[in-house]
Amino acid sequence: MSWRSELGRVYAFAKRNLLMAARNVFFVFELAFWPSVGVLSIGLMTRFLELTPEMTAFLLIGTMALSTIQVCQLDVSYALLFDVWSKSVKHQFLAPMEIRHMAFGSWLVGIGRGLTVFGLQALLSWWAFNFDFFQAGIPALAAFLLGCFLTSAIVGLLVCSLVLLFGTRAEVSAWATVNLVMVFCGIYYPVSILPEPVTVLAAAFPLTYVLDAFRSHYGFASAFSYPVLTGFLLSALYLALAHRVLAAAVTRCRRTGLLLKLSE
Amino acid sequence: MLAVEVRDLAKTFRSGWFPRRLTRALRGVNLSIPRGVIFGLLGPNGAGKTTLLSILATLLLPDAGEAKVLGHDVVREARAIRPRLNMASGNSSFIWSLRAPEILAFYGRLYGLHGKALARKVDELVALCELEAHRKVPYTELSTGLKQRLALAKSLVNDPELLFLDEPTLGLDPDISVRMRAQIAGLRRERGTTILLTTHYMREAEELCDEIAFIKNGEIPARGTADALKRQIKIGDVISLRLDPASGEGLTGLPGVLRCVFQDGRVECTVDSADKRLPEILRWLHEQAIVIRDVDVHEPDLEEVFVELAK
Numbered sequence: 001m002s003w004r005s006e007l008g009r010v011y012a013f014a015k016r017n018l019l020m021a022a023r024n025v026f027f028v029f030e031l032a033f034w035p036s037v038g039v040l041s042i043g044l045m046t047r048f049l050e051l052t053p054e055m056t057a058f059l060l061i062g063t064m065a066l067s068t069i070q071v072c073q074l075d076v077s078y079a080l081l082f083d084v085w086s087k088s089v090k091h092q093f094l095a096p097m098e099i100r101h102m103a104f105g106s107w108l109v110g111i112g113r114g115l116t117v118f119g120l121q122a123l124l125s126w127w128a129f130n131f132d133f134f135q136a137g138i139p140a141l142a143a144f145l146l147g148c149f150l151t152s153a154i155v156g157l158l159v160c161s162l163v164l165l166f167g168t169r170a171e172v173s174a175w176a177t178v179n180l181v182m183v184f185c186g187i188y189y190p191v192s193i194l195p196e197p198v199t200v201l202a203a204a205f206p207l208t209y210v211l212d213a214f215r216s217h218y219g220f221a222s223a224f225s226y227p228v229l230t231g232f233l234l235s236a237l238y239l240a241l242a243h244r245v246l247a248a249a250v251t252r253c254r255r256t257g258l259l260l261k262l263s264e
Numbered sequence: 265m266l267a268v269e270v271r272d273l274a275k276t277f278r279s280g281w282f283p284r285r286l287t288r289a290l291r292g293v294n295l296s297i298p299r300g301v302i303f304g305l306l307g308p309n310g311a312g313k314t315t316l317l318s319i320l321a322t323l324l325l326p327d328a329g330e331a332k333v334l335g336h337d338v339v340r341e342a343r344a345i346r347p348r349l350n351m352a353s354g355n356s357s358f359i360w361s362l363r364a365p366e367i368l369a370f371y372g373r374l375y376g377l378h379g380k381a382l383a384r385k386v387d388e389l390v391a392l393c394e395l396e397a398h399r400k401v402p403y404t405e406l407s408t409g410l411k412q413r414l415a416l417a418k419s420l421v422n423d424p425e426l427l428f429l430d431e432p433t434l435g436l437d438p439d440i441s442v443r444m445r446a447q448i449a450g451l452r453r454e455r456g457t458t459i460l461l462t463t464h465y466m467r468e469a470e471e472l473c474d475e476i477a478f479i480k481n482g483e484i485p486a487r488g489t490a491d492a493l494k495r496q497i498k499i500g501d502v503i504s505l506r507l508d509p510a511s512g513e514g515l516t517g518l519p520g521v522l523r524c525v526f527q528d529g530r531v532e533c534t535v536d537s538a539d540k541r542l543p544e545i546l547r548w549l550h551e552q553a554i555v556i557r558d559v560d561v562h563e564p565d566l567e568e569v570f571v572e573l574a575k
Binding site: 002004005007008009011012015016019020023024082083085086087088090091092093094095096097101251254255256257259260263264 | 277278314315318321322323324325343346347349350351355356357358359360361362366369370371373374375376377378379382402403418
């Protein structure tokens with residue numbers, strides 16, 4: 001196994017996602033339209049409700065996290081969905097590539113697109129609502145973004161697994177799965193207001209800790225000890241698990257013949 | 265040295281929940297294919313051709329039996345096999361927005377090519393498959409023939425030792441099919457590639473394949489060269505005669521004559537071997553003072569063998 005070949009395989013998926021992003025109009029909507037609508041509508045709502053700057057920050061942080069995760073995880077999902085939509089899945093799995101190449105290559109493009117969305121939203125929220133995203137400092141911001149991107153990778157791998165397990169019926173999960181995050185991780189509210197059994201579930205999501213850590217820089221006391229560390233450790237655990245689940249889904253797909261059906 | 269070795273290979277597809285439907289696609293297939301040949305796999309729709317090919321290409325896991333490709337087990341050693349084989353099918357499809365060189369470069373990278381070697385390979389394949397004029401055209405705008413040429417080009421990106429071609433000329437215009445067949449023959453001749461080909465076109469199989477196996481209901485009932493298969497199936501040769509007077513009822517009783525049909529002033533005798541029986545028939549007609557106006561001998565073609573086997 002040569003490193004150049006390994007990197008070449010990762011680059012293959014990254015370049016393919018980039019080419020698709022450059023040539024398909026729906027990517028413009030993903031990058032600019034929906035994120036702008038999200039920030040503006042939430043920001044205007046905070047103004048209407050006459051929320052304090054801290055509460056506005058709380059909601060905008062949640063909105064921007066959600067948009068960034070959504071765009072980045074879509075890229076990871078696209079690594080498989082492009083082939084499903086074009087009925088070319090079998091060519092990819094015929095080649096000597098592994099899930100890590102597919103996931104990492106597309107994730108890198110997802111990070112690029114996620115940063116673009118984040119930049120756009122940060123600029124918009126600073127201009128329209130006076131919200132300074134850099135107030136927390138660069139290290140905290142970097143940890144926040146990394147936490148979001150790790151969550152994206154996990155969600156993206158999960159979507160790929162669902163598509164390989166249930167076929168094209170599961171395509172919708174690419175857009176729906178991330179909404180689980182919205183409910184359980186406290187995008188628009190602190191997880192403490194969730195009913196008791198659900199808080200346990202919320203504590204199992206790494207993004208809960210990432211949001212908690214970042215919001216602590218905007219006047220909200222952290223509900224967890226070592227939230228950044230916990231968030232990253234959980235992310236690493238789930239990434240490993242998601243990778244295993246996807247590998248198992250590929251094997252099952254080879255056994256059931258779904259891999260061929262997705263190419264017909 | 266064998267390129268493919270298959271023993272008692274079985275595969276059943278399961279679908280639906282209630283009732284659970286089972287489709288036995290392969291029922292204990294045995295097959296061996298030597299290296300450097302073009303091997304044809306013929307059979308009616310749903311016979312198991314694509315299932316067999318897909319298992320050999322490591323895209324599908326078998327339920328039972330054993331399959332070795334280039335000396336490696338397709339289940340346990342799939343990673344060792346994949347860099348050495350490739351596949352193209354008549355219904356191949358690629359990502360709609362990408363152009364031919366981008367598609368080839370994508371798969372080239374997956375097969376470990378990079379830098380100048382990758383660029384050279386892409387240019388070589390674009391030229392080989394006559395895609396130069398369409399370099400900038402998105403995949404979705406290519407014609408069927410060009411798409412199939414691109415599929416063939418993609419299947420050569422890693423210079424495979426073993427190439428699976430699943431109905432590569434499906435739906436192509438005759439002139440393009442002829443060129444595609446020439447390219448396939450050239451691959452074996454110039455690169456020594458072992459090719460396993462499935463096709464519905466008997467002429468294609470007869471023209472290209474060194475050996476042919478018939479697959480039906482997931483089993484292989486016959487295999488051999490096209491000529492050997494014709495002999496093996498014993499459809500018989502047909503001797504067609506125009507006689508004066510138009511009679512010859514006694515022909516049916518001659519040795520080796522399987523049946524005679526009288527139609528439109530001609531008699532068509534199906535015999536076990538035209539070489540052996542024609543002199544005997546001519547002698548008998550001469551003895552009966554029947555004048556022979558016209559004789560025509562027709563040997564069965566592969567299509568007739570196919571029809572016979574598919575019954």
